[in-house]
Amino acid sequence: MKEKTIDADQSTLCNRRRFLRASGAVTALAPWAISDALRHPALASELRAKQRNVILLWLAGGASQLETWDPKPGRLTGGPFAAIPTSVPGIHISELMPKMAQRLQDTAIIRSLNTKDGSHGSGAQLMHLGRRDEASLRYPDLGAVIAKELGRADSQVPDYVSFYTATEGRQNAVGQSGFLGARYAPMFLTTESQPEFLTRLPDLSAVDHQHREDFRRLLSRRFAEQRRGGRVPSHNEAYARIHGLMSSAKLFDIEQEPQSVRDRYGPTLFGQQALIARRLVEAGTPFVKVSRAWWDSHGQNFETHLELVTELDHVMSTLLDDLSERGLLENTLVITMAEFGRTPTINASLGRDHFARAWSATLSGCGIRGGSVFGKTDEDGQHVADGEIGAAELFATIYQALGIDHEHEYYQGPRPIPLTDAGTTPVLDVLA
Amino acid sequence: MTSQLDPTKLKLADSHARKEILFRMAVTGDRLLVGGSDAIVHDIDLAAEPTKDVRQLSEHRGYVSGCVAHGNTLISGAYDGKLIWWNIETAEVIQVKAAHCRWVRNLAISNDGALVASVSDDMDCHVWDLQSGQKIRTLRGHADKTPQHFPSMLYAVAFSNDGLHLATADRIGKMIVWSLETGEKAAEFTAEKMYTWDPKQRIHSIGGIRSLAFSPDDRLLASGGIGHIGNIDHLGALARVEIFDWSKNERVHEFAGDKHKGLVEQIRFAPNGQWLMAIGGDNGGFIQFYDLEKGEILWQDKAPMHVHDVWMDDQQIVAVGHQRIAVWKPAT
Structure with a gap:
């Protein structure tokens, strides 16, 4: 050649x-x-x-579709925000998203999710797994599947990184590698945006550190020579990965970025973690989840969304621009979704409650036909009027966008387990 | 207003369901002019049995969030940023002002009816000549971002009774008392215990100062909001009023309440200064009276809705809020 x-x-x-x-x-x-x-x-x-990658912007607690991707201006359910035109003729989104409105050519909106589960816990689990666990079988979540399908076996960077800093709802968003095993569990970052205990102890020199590793390998090799089975290689693989992770600590340090880039993402934690996500996918991490909590606005929905959607609009548009300018967007799928949306009906606290019957998600970048809208809700947003899909179809669409056959089967013993349940079809309308 | 109203004898007399969320009201004679989530100012005959919608004033393009009236003139403000001057009798528009570039949050009218003030999420307070509609001055002093870098909001405004000062308050609990003569700050302070921000569990803002009122002698400035919220998904904390001797920057009263939860949306002092009324709510509503001498709750009741605005004279209290109008009268 x-x-x-x-x-x-x-x-x-x-x-x-x-x-x-x-x-x-x-x-x-x-x-x-x-x-x-x-x-x-x-x-x-x-x-x-x-290398294909995913950045999931997880809008924990349930963002309102009416204040983001599916506004209903002029209706009593519509709330106080207007709809604005976008860069794609005929598509309008909430006025809270002026930056995304100018960049909709890379994004597909799905307005017809009916996931039938308005509980934070089980709704979040459904939207992480794309289906329900069985009594005797725990499925891997989206991040674990992507880590397995798109991660490199010899990668030094983590395959699956998950940020969740707020405390509310964190237990609903813990990664689950299920039957794929701990190898595909996430690096789950909570209190800090940088992994703890990843740096070498200050009183241990790099040379001493390497000598210790050499000695450990020697002992491990002698140990393995006396035994059969896969445990020792697995043990060694774990050590190798830890060494890789230690060398990837800089990826989590946004101080490595020019000030102009940090300024661009903005001063909020969500912005900073989105910047880290970009650094990670750039270095080869196939799946990064950045959770922004907490959108559960039973009270004061409009003020909460004015704050959080404004932030989302800025962070998401900056992320898409940055990925695009670096040539990464064509291979990086950016997803926004949550465990559900919010009720069209406005409650007495000027809030919106849990609503899984007709809500929205977005897909941007890799494999996506940007500037498209799939599905439709009725004039008050109470029901899906056209193109109803569930979590399984959304997941099949995500897999297809990434070039992963959603019918690909794993095996648990003799049992074949497809990535999505049999009969699931992706939403072809939003695929490039 | 009068101090002849005895809060301890009040009973809920009427409660009328509406389809709109009603935010602000003005009362002139038997007519209630109330603006709501349908962008309309509804002209309602309160004396009719049942109350009767007389007409609709519909020029706004957003939630109507301010209504003040003097004589035959009504001024409304809305989330569309506009102020509209109306002839009440003819329902004709006198003039429209593109007053603010973001939501108008509230209006206030001076005691003599000469001035109107508007506050908005553009963080400006404009003072207007009520008759001519001419802008007299703009008061700027509230930051447009919270300390956490999110958009702030300017919720509340009140004139002093002597017409010399005007107070404004925002999302982060900051109050400014302005000299109307000079436009300078006469005082600036923060209600530290008003809840404004959840830094850990949910990482977003909620609360702030929603209401202001000067005492009859103008010595005190009362502020309304909400106490520490454990779960900011809901307005799940006791309603809170803090009263300041504003010229000394000294808090002289705090009422944390003992029963009703939610935001204090409006505050009214009794004309003799003996008590203070606070209304508001969460998913439900409340009306509370504080005895300012004893420093305790004088009387409180559950309202049939989250209350956004209130008006009172010596005969009754009229409140509007979430899809309802309620009237309290002394028990006979």
Whole structure:
């Protein structure tokens, strides 16, 4: 095969095969170095061609579809916000999202989710798994499946990172790797945006640290020579991953970014974590969930949404712009969803309550036909009028957008388990 | 207003269901002019049995969030940022002002009926000549962002009884007393115990100061809001009133309530200054009277709805709120 020159203008020519081989090796570039390397356009495009990623913006507590993607201005259920036109003729969204309105060409809106579960706990579980656990079988969530399907076995970066800083609802959003096992469980970050206990102890030098690892390997090899079975290799793999994770600590440090980039994402925690998410997918993490809690606005829905949707609009539009400018958006799927939406009926506290009967989610970027709307609710937003889908169809659509066959089967013993339940079909209208 | 109304003898006399959420009201004679979520000011004959909708004043394009009247003139303000001057008798529009670039939150009228003040989420307070509609001055002093970098809101405004000062209050619990003569700040302070922000569980704002009123002698400034909320999904904390000797920046009373939860949407002092009325609610509503001498609740009752605005004379209290109008009268 003819070897391809990456960039003839550079005095140090890189070799594509050598680079990919090196970047895939445990002993090769540190994750932050991969991130730096990705700034080289030709290298980046080659590597990105192999890597697809997901950033899930999890709107914990249930964002209102009426104040975001499916406004009903002029109706008593519509609330006080107007609808505004978008960059796509004929599509209107809430006036709280002026930045996304200018960038809708990369986003598909699904307005016809009926997930039939208005409970935070079970609703969140459904929207993480795409289906229900069985009594004797725990399914992997979306992040775990993506980690397995799109993660690299030799990756030094974590495959599945999940941020959830607010305390409310956190227990509903804990990652579940199910029958895929702990290998695909998330790195779950709560109180801090950077992993704890990931840095080398200050009184332990790098040399001493390496000597300890060499000694551990020696003992492990001697131990393994006396035994059969898979436990020892698994043990060693875990250590290797820990070393990889330790070297990826810089990915979580937004101080590594220029001030202008940090300013662009803004000062809020949600913005900062979205920036970390971009750094992670850029370095090869296939799935990052950034949870913004808590949208459960039984009281003062409009003021809460004025605050939170304004933030979402800024963070999401900045993230999409940043991904696009770095050539990452075509391979990165950005999802917004929650456990449910909110009632069209406005309660006495000027709030909206839980509502799973007719609500919205969005898909942007990788594999998506941007500027499209699928499904329709009635004039008051009380029911799905057209194109009703559930969680399974949304998940099948996500898998298809990423080039993953949603009918692909895992096995639990002799039992085949498709990624989505049999008979599920993706929403082709929103796929590129 | 009069102090002849004895709060302890009040009974709920009438309660009328409506389809709209009613936010602000003005009463002139037997007519109730009330603005709501349908962007309409409803002109209602309160003396009719049952109450009768006389006509609708419909020029706004957003929730009507301010209504004040003087003589035959009504001024309404709305989430569309506009103020509209109306001829009450003919229901004709006298003039429309594109007053604010964000939601108008409330209007206040001076005791002599000469001035109207409007506050908005653009964080400006404009003072208007009621007769001519001319803007007299703009008062700016509230930050447009909360300390957590989210949009702030300017909820409340009140004139002093002597017409010398005007007070404004915002989402982060900050109050400013302005000199109307100079437009300068006469006092600036914060109600530290009013709930405004959940930093940990849910990480968003709620609460703030929703209502203001000067005492009859103008020495005190009362502020209404909500106490510490454990679960900000709901307005699940006791209604809260704090009263300041504003020229000394000293809190002299605080009423945390002992029963009713929610926001204190409006405050009214008795003309003799002996008591203070607070109304508001969460999913339900309340009406509370505080004895200012004893520092305790004088009388309280559950309202049939979350109350957004109230009017009283020596015969009755009229309240409007979530899809309902309620009237309290002394028991006979």
